[in-house]
Amino acid sequence: MSNPFGTVPPEAILEGKATDAYFERTRATLEYADKNPHVVAEVTADQFPTGEFEVFTGVKDVATLLEGRRLDVDALPDGQLFDGGPVLRIEGRYLEFAEFETSLLGFCSQPSGFATAALEARLAAPDSLVLSFGARHVHPVIATTVERAALLAGLDGFSHVAAGEILGREAGGTMPHALMFCFGEGNQAEAWEAFDEAVSDDVPRIALVDTFWDEKSESLLAAETLGDDLDGVRIDTTSSRRGDFEHIIREVRWELDARGYEDVDIFCSGGLEPDTIRPLREIADGFGVGSYITGADSVDFSLDIVEISEGSDGPSSSRTQSGDEGEPVSKRGKLGGVKEVYRTPDGGHQITLADREGPTDGESLFEPLIRDGEIVREFDLDEATDRCLEDAETVGFGQ
Known part of the structure; x- marks a missing residue:
C-alpha cells in the first residue's frame, strides 16, 4: 500500500x-x-x-x-x-x-x-533532568523534528522510539497509567514488581504513583515494594485536580525522606511549562515537558x-x-x-x-x-x- x-x-x-x-x-x-x-x-x-x-x-x-x-x-x-x-x-x-x-x-x-520553547523549558530547570514528552501531540511524520529540536535546545532526552532510531538516540520513558489500569486498583505493587522483572536493567525504575490513591501513599508503597531498586517516582497529576502542585511534591519528598528513601527521585509531568517548573526545580529532580513544546x-x-x-x-x-x-x-x-x-x-x-x-x-x-x-x-x-x-x-x- x-x-x-x-x-x-x-x-x-x-x-x-x-x-x-x-x-x-x-x-x-x-x-x-x-x-x-x-x-x-x-x-x-x-x-x-x-x-x-x-x-x-x-x-x-x-x-x-x-x-x-x-x-x-x-x-x-x-x-x-x-x-x-x-x-x-x-x-x-x-x-x-x-x-x-x-x-x-x-x-x-x-x-x-519547537526549539525556542524547549530552550525556555531547559533554562527553567538548568540543573534538572528535562525530557521531551510531546510527540503524541503532533503528526507522527514530524516526531523526529520535535525531538531533534528538543535535543538541540539542551533537553536530556525524549520518548519517541522511531525518532530515536533516526537520531541515533535511545528513547526514554517507563510506564503509563494504562499499565496500572491493567493490573487494577489495589494491585499497584504487583504492577511495579512485574515491570521491574520484565524490562531490561538499563531502564530506570520510575514508578507512576498517582493513578488510584493519594500521591504520597502510592509513592511510599512503591518505595516499600521495590526498595533499593526504585530509582524514582513520577507524579503526573492532571491540572483538573492538581491544587497546589508544589505542596504535593514537597509533601511526597518529606514523607520519602522521613522513611529513609532520600535516594528516590521525584519526576514531574503533565502540562508543565516554564512558569510551573521554576517553583519545583529545587524539590523535584526531573520534568517531562510536552504540549508546551509542541504547541509553540x-x-x-x-x-x-x-x-x-x-x-x-x-x-x-x-x-x-x-x-x-x-x-x-x-x-x-x-x-x-x-x-x-x-x-x-x-x-x-x-x-x-x-x-x-x-x-x-x-x-x-x-x-x-x-x-x-x-x-x-x-x-x-x-x-x-x-x-x-x-x-x-x-x-x-x-x-
Whole structure:
C-alpha cells in the first residue's frame, strides 16, 4: 500500500511540488515572458531587533532541499539565537528556487518554534533532568523534528522510539497509567514488581504513583515494594485536580525522606511549562515537558527578494565573486538591500547592510551553506546544542 497516511512524500518536496500554487503560476508567467533575474533573497522574521531572541534551526533540511541547484546560500549556524534581521540568504537565478519557498520556510519556522520553547523549558530547570514528552501531540511524520529540536535546545532526552532510531538516540520513558489500569486498583505493587522483572536493567525504575490513591501513599508503597531498586517516582497529576502542585511534591519528598528513601527521585509531568517548573526545580529532580513544546507558535519567517539584477548565470555569478551588485528592492514594510548580522560580546544582535562596516567588536553570524549547489557545511547535533546553550547565556535568554 503506497503512502497509507496521505502525507506528502519526500520526492514531492525535493521536486518542488510541496509548494503554494501561485509559485507554479509565477514560473509559468516568467518563462512565458523570458524573465529569470539574478536575485538575492533573505529569510527573515522581524526586520529589526525586538529584544526577544529565538532559536534558529532547520538549516540542515534547507541544505538538503537546495542541494544540486545553481545557488549560493549563507545561513546562521544551526542552534544560533537571533533577534531580527535575516537568518538565511539565497543568491542565484530566481527560478532555481522559486517553488521551494513554501517547504523552505516550513523547514525553518516550526522547528525553530519547537526549539525556542524547549530552550525556555531547559533554562527553567538548568540543573534538572528535562525530557521531551510531546510527540503524541503532533503528526507522527514530524516526531523526529520535535525531538531533534528538543535535543538541540539542551533537553536530556525524549520518548519517541522511531525518532530515536533516526537520531541515533535511545528513547526514554517507563510506564503509563494504562499499565496500572491493567493490573487494577489495589494491585499497584504487583504492577511495579512485574515491570521491574520484565524490562531490561538499563531502564530506570520510575514508578507512576498517582493513578488510584493519594500521591504520597502510592509513592511510599512503591518505595516499600521495590526498595533499593526504585530509582524514582513520577507524579503526573492532571491540572483538573492538581491544587497546589508544589505542596504535593514537597509533601511526597518529606514523607520519602522521613522513611529513609532520600535516594528516590521525584519526576514531574503533565502540562508543565516554564512558569510551573521554576517553583519545583529545587524539590523535584526531573520534568517531562510536552504540549508546551509542541504547541509553540512557529517562528513567522518570510522569504523576500532584497536585491535584483540581470547578472550572468553560472558559478561566477555571485555578487561577492563578480563584484556586480544589483539594485536593492523591497516590498512595503520590509528592508531592501543585502544584510549582515552580528553578535557583539555583550550579547547584542546587530543588523547592517552588507556593504557597510559592521560593529568593530561584532562577529558576523552568517556562514556559507551552499556554494554553486554543493553543501559546504557539516552538521553535528551536539555542536549545535553547545552553540545554542552558550549563545543563550551570552544574550541573556529567558532572564
